[in-house]
Amino acid sequence: MTPRQLKAFTSVAQTLSFARACERLHMSQPALSLAIRSLEQSLGGPLLTRTTRQVRLTPEGAAFLPQALQLLADWDNVRERIKQRFTLQTGHVTVAAMPSFAGNVLPRILRDYRQRHPNVEVAVHDVVQEQVVEMVATGRVEIGFGFEPEGESVLAFEPLFIDPFVAIVPAGSPLLAAPSVSWAQLLNHNFIALQRPSSTRRLIEESLAAKGMELRLALECHQLATVIQFVAAGLGVSVAPSLCQQQVAALGARSLKLSRPSIRKPVGLITRADQQLSTAAEAIREVARDSVDHAEGSRRPRPGV
Known part of the structure; x- marks a missing residue:
């Protein structure tokens, strides 16, 4: 069944007139008759009886009419919902x-x-x-x-965007006396890192290895927020993406520009x-x-x- 066939049938069933149904649907009478005939063939029997004077629903047509109207309503609802998704109304x-x-x-x-x-x-x-x-x-x-x-x-x-990593140090760290810190300076302090298989940890280790430097850890944990809190408590230093600078400050630590090597x-x-x-x-x-x-x-x- 197609919506065109259902509309043809319901229009005739509601008006009991092929002429009025043609006007409602803006269809020619041969096209309307063909749509209904095709629908009847697909369903296996007549839905309408037609004489020169009147059009009537067969018992099967009368039973099918409310279901056809519901199918058309469902069709319109589904189409409208999809249109709303494409237009971001929902x-x-x-x-x-x-x-x-x-x-x-x-x-x-x-x-x-x-x-x-x-x-x-x-x-x-x-x-x-x-x-x-x-x-x-x-x-x-x-x-x-x-x-x-x-x-x-x-x-x-x-x-x-490209995000550079920054050093994270305690609020009272002497490293804050300068606007930036090198890795060599940072690694002289207890270092706190994320545990493997963290991509951040892997990136740090690979960048240092490329410069002949080794990451020696004092502490490691799974959550970056925990790393920052450990640094704020004075347990050591660390590094993090500069995206985290607001979080670093909120948790009581400080951030510094990091260089030699710069990790981005x-x-x-x-x-x-x-x-x-x-x-x-x-x-x-x-x-x-x-x-x-x-x-x-x-x-x-x-x-x-």
């Missing part, structure tokens, strides 16, 4: 973001998104980088916000390379680009950087 999107991004950049993106599309529901998973990558790769979320994933051919990455890592959008985003998710991508572009001090990476 919808739902799920994203994942590493905590440093979720706590510092994502609120601005979601604020702008809600202003543009207030009727779209957004679910956010604030999880560590490795889980962001896993959730996008397995299709649990459409978009992830985090560092560029390594060795994931199924994923696509679009950088939004792209932060951006992670999606599946083989899947098209929903309209709602595509809109989040557009808002993220705009929001980062207009943020004070943000820097979009140049091609080839």
Whole structure:
């Protein structure tokens, strides 16, 4: 059955007139008759009886009429709901973001998104980088916000900005006497790091190894917030993405520019390379680009950087 056939039948059934049904539907009488005949053939019997003077419903036609009207109503409802999703009058999107991004950049993106599309529901998973990558790769979320994933051919990455790592030191540290600190200076203090398989830990170790330096640990733990709290308590020093500077200050530690070697890592959008985003998710991508572009001090990476 097609909507055209159902509309032809219901119009004749409600008006009991082929002529009036033709006027209502703006169809020719041969086209109307063909639509009803095709419907009757598909169902297996007549729905209408027609004489030169009148049109009547057969018993089967009378039984089918309310169901046909419901089918048309359902058809219109489904079509309208899909149109609303395409026009972002309604919808739902799920994203994942590493905590440093979720706590510092994502609120601005979601604020702008809600202003543009207030009727779209957004679910956010604030999880560590490795889980962001896993959730996008397995299709649990459409978009992830985090560092560029390594060795994931199924994923696509679009950088939004380059984030330098900063040193984290206690509030009373003598290192705060200078505006920046080198790795050589930092490694003279007890170092606190995230446990493996943290991508941040791996990046730090690889960057230091490339300069012939070794990371010797005093403490390690799973959560970056815990690392910062340990530093604030005077147990040692650490490093973190500059995205975390607001969190560092809130937890009572201090951050410093870090050099020799400088560690920088792209932060951006992670999606599946083989899947098209929903309209709602595509809109989040557009808002993220705009929001980062207009943020004070943000820097979009140049091609080839």
